Amino acid sequence: MRLALVQTAPRMLEPRxxxxxxxxxxxPLAADVYLLPELCFSGYTFDRKEEVAAxxxxxxxxxxxxxxxxFARERQAYVCxxxxxxxxERFYNSASLVGPDGHVGTYRKVHLFSRExxxxxxGDAPAPVYDLPFGRVGxxxxxxxxFPEMARSLALRGAELLLHPANLVLPHCPQAMIxxxxxxxxFSATCDRVGTETNGATTHRFIGSSQVVSPRGELLARLGRExxxxxxxxxxxxxxxxxRLGEYNDLFGDRRPNFxxxxxx
Amino acid sequence: MRLALVQTAPRMLEPRxxxxxxxxxxxPLAADVYLLPELCFSGYTFDRKEEVAAxxxxxxxxxxxxxxxxFARERQAYVCxxxxxxxxERFYNSASLVGPDGHVGTYRKVHLFSRExxxxxxGDAPAPVYDLPFGRVGxxxxxxxxFPEMARSLALRGAELLLHPANLVLPHCPQAMIxxxxxxxxFSATCDRVGTETNGATTHRFIGSSQVVSPRGELLARLGRExxxxxxxxxxxxxxxxxRLGEYNDLFGDRRPNFxxxxxx
Numbered sequence: 001m002r003l004a005l006v007q008t009a010p011r012m013l014e015p016r017x018x019x020x021x022x023x024x025x026x027x028p029l030a031a032d033v034y035l036l037p038e039l040c041f042s043g044y045t046f047d048r049k050e051e052v053a054a055x056x057x058x059x060x061x062x063x064x065x066x067x068x069x070x071f072a073r074e075r076q077a078y079v080c081x082x083x084x085x086x087x088x089e090r091f092y093n094s095a096s097l098v099g100p101d102g103h104v105g106t107y108r109k110v111h112l113f114s115r116e117x118x119x120x121x122x123g124d125a126p127a128p129v130y131d132l133p134f135g136r137v138g139x140x141x142x143x144x145x146x147f148p149e150m151a152r153s154l155a156l157r158g159a160e161l162l163l164h165p166a167n168l169v170l171p172h173c174p175q176a177m178i179x180x181x182x183x184x185x186x187f188s189a190t191c192d193r194v195g196t197e198t199n200g201a202t203t204h205r206f207i208g209s210s211q212v213v214s215p216r217g218e219l220l221a222r223l224g225r226e227x228x229x230x231x232x233x234x235x236x237x238x239x240x241x242x243x244r245l246g247e248y249n250d251l252f253g254d255r256r257p258n259f260x261x262x263x264x265x
Numbered sequence: 266m267r268l269a270l271v272q273t274a275p276r277m278l279e280p281r282x283x284x285x286x287x288x289x290x291x292x293p294l295a296a297d298v299y300l301l302p303e304l305c306f307s308g309y310t311f312d313r314k315e316e317v318a319a320x321x322x323x324x325x326x327x328x329x330x331x332x333x334x335x336f337a338r339e340r341q342a343y344v345c346x347x348x349x350x351x352x353x354e355r356f357y358n359s360a361s362l363v364g365p366d367g368h369v370g371t372y373r374k375v376h377l378f379s380r381e382x383x384x385x386x387x388g389d390a391p392a393p394v395y396d397l398p399f400g401r402v403g404x405x406x407x408x409x410x411x412f413p414e415m416a417r418s419l420a421l422r423g424a425e426l427l428l429h430p431a432n433l434v435l436p437h438c439p440q441a442m443i444x445x446x447x448x449x450x451x452f453s454a455t456c457d458r459v460g461t462e463t464n465g466a467t468t469h470r471f472i473g474s475s476q477v478v479s480p481r482g483e484l485l486a487r488l489g490r491e492x493x494x495x496x497x498x499x500x501x502x503x504x505x506x507x508x509r510l511g512e513y514n515d516l517f518g519d520r521r522p523n524f525x526x527x528x529x530x
Contacts, residue, residue: 114511114512146448147448147520149522153526179440249379249382255412
């Protein structure tokens with residue numbers, strides 16, 4: 001399969017311009033999955049709930065969804081992106097996957113970071129795993145990387161590739177995702193944004209560094225820290241199916257859950 | 266507290282010479298905990314079970330234990346090291362902790378790596394956490410790093426510092442232990458060996474790179490890849506007690522165990 005990292009530089013609260021700009025980056029790329037960052041059309045640095053409301057869409061509906069669904073249908077491909085999801089009175093920091101036949105599913109971020117907690121409700125269901133023609137993909141969003149249980153849970157439920165839209169402001173995630181791939185013997189694709197965003201009293205500087213990692217912890221691609229940039233990486237998800245590590249070990253078979261006492265302090 | 270990394274270069278099946286050589290490295294160092302590698306007096310590359318039997322000691326007994334217990338008593342300090350443990354007819358790849366008042370406890374490695382499975386029984390209990398005068402320490406051994414549940418379980422049970430004797434032959438552990446410290450907001454100390462060891466048809470080349478990592482993922486020390494070497498690192502385990510990450514997050518409070526579905530494939 002071919003995965004396109006689409007590392008964008010969205011402008012705050014300009015979803016239509018951001019959508020046009022992302023589609024212009026995606027247009028020349030030939031891929032089976034196009035992966036975009038977290039909250040990549042609305043912008044990230046919300047200051048008031050009204051700004052979330054103004055840019056939110058219900059899962060599987062809305063202007064952004066329709067444009068990406070049309071792209072997916074035309075290309076016979078999948079697109080994964082982060083957006084503010086409207087669900088009744090609530091908003092979630094969500095990521096959707098759309099394919100040739102329409103909406104595959106939407107994941108609501110379980111671990112909200114920092115001021116996201118002021119604007120979004122935490123996700124209300126486990127992260128999903130989807131069976132696609134080229135293999136099984138799991139979704140997680142940005143700060144979910146910090147919790148090893150997330151990637152582990154997705155891998156134990158069969159995910160061979162993590163699609164991981166992000167808006168990274170801390171330096172550690174790109175290296176930590178190498179550990180997530182290694183420890184679960186899966187591919188991981190993190191798509192971050194670049195640029196600096198100020199709204200109200202808050203400024204965020206994003207680190208780019210979007211990347212794809214193999215099940216053996218090899219960096220198959222890593223983009224720069226400053227620029228809008230894309231890469232198409234080709235790999236075979238079959239490499240994530242065996243958890244064998246040499247002649248004597250199997251990473252999932254060797255787990256000893258009875259000894260992973262989790263009693264809280 | 267002050268922790269001494271004692272990165273040695275043991276010779277296969279020469280426990281007495283290896284002990285003398287380690288004590289000579291430890292002698293000039295002033296520390297509260299002296300951390301040594303896995304299987305650091307027997308050597309690592311066993312070819313026959315008789316070799317394990319010839320170098321094994323029961324937990325809390327034997328020539329190696331007695332010498333390190335005497336050192337701990339004299340220095341009013343703790344020593345942690347890896348050794349082949351004899352328990353009736355079985356052998357474990359174990360690590361002991363001894364302090365001023367004698368044997369604190371012994372951990373039997375839960376995740377055996379590669380040909381270790383030919384000579385050792387897998388550990389039969391969770392990894393331990395000990396309450397010491399300067400804070401709480403958890404024990405894990407080498408390949409345990411690959412399983413995120415190990416460090417997580419130790420941290421959730423209160424460990425503020427991981428003592429991690431190792432014999433590293435793969436390149437990934439030093440970087441991955443930075444992730445282990447970050448994701449659990451704890452100190453970790455990994456003590457590896459150096460050198461090349463051949464026995465029978467098997468050769469291992471060890472990567473050194475012993476290190477101490479802070480709860481924020483800072484490398485407080487990292488030794489070289491080739492030489493016997495020591496370092497004493499001073500830090501305060503209080504820094505591992507709060508799991509706060511900024512104003513809005515608490516790494517343990519934010520966990521969502523109901524959503525960490527672990528159903529096997």
